[in-house]
Amino acid sequence: MANVETSLKEAMAIGGSLGAALVDYGSGMALGTLGGGKDLDMSVAAAGNTDVxxxxxxxxxxxxxxxxxxxxxxxxxSQYHLVRLLKSRGGAGLFLYVVLDKANSNxxxxxxxxxxxxSELEM
Structure with a gap:
């Protein structure tokens, strides 16, 4: 079973990954983020995708x-933005959000x- 930090590190290990976040879509708050940068604020992107x-x-x-x-x-x-709603083990109301470089990802x-x-995330 993986925790939030481990899950985000695994998401960043996906080929072409530029940023990752675990987000509560009830509140729009990111429970954790990795990657991103000055041109990709993962907290802002996470909140915006809550609206989506x-x-x-x-x-x-x-x-x-x-x-x-x-x-x-x-x-x-130049990018894919992938939002995965969680349904396993206490993940209801949460989503994984990953931004991928389109040229370097599958x-x-x-x-x-x-x-x-x-499937491995334990909340």
Whole structure:
């Protein structure tokens, strides 16, 4: 079982990873961040992606879609922003957020690795 710090380090080990955060989407607060920098404030990005999740959940409710979000992908010109909602072992209400350099990452592998990180995370 991995803790928050270990999980974030594993997320940063994903090929092309620029930053990672574990976020409570009820409050929008990051429980931990790694990476980022002056051009990528992970706390600001984490809070902003909380709004994305809330909007998608609201939309699904309005459409009557009775399903769960696995992950959300936002594709920029040079980056992937991957949001993985946690469902295992006390992870409800949390998401893993990883920013990847598009030129140096494998999106399918990153999604696979985030699923593995989620399965090992102990909250």
């Amino acid at each position: 999740i809330r909007a998608k959940v609201r939309t699904m409710e309005m459409l009557g879609i009775a399903d769960e979000i696995e992950d959300i992908l936002i594709t920029l010109g 999106l399918a592998m990153a999604r696979h690795q985030l699923r593995r990180i989620e």
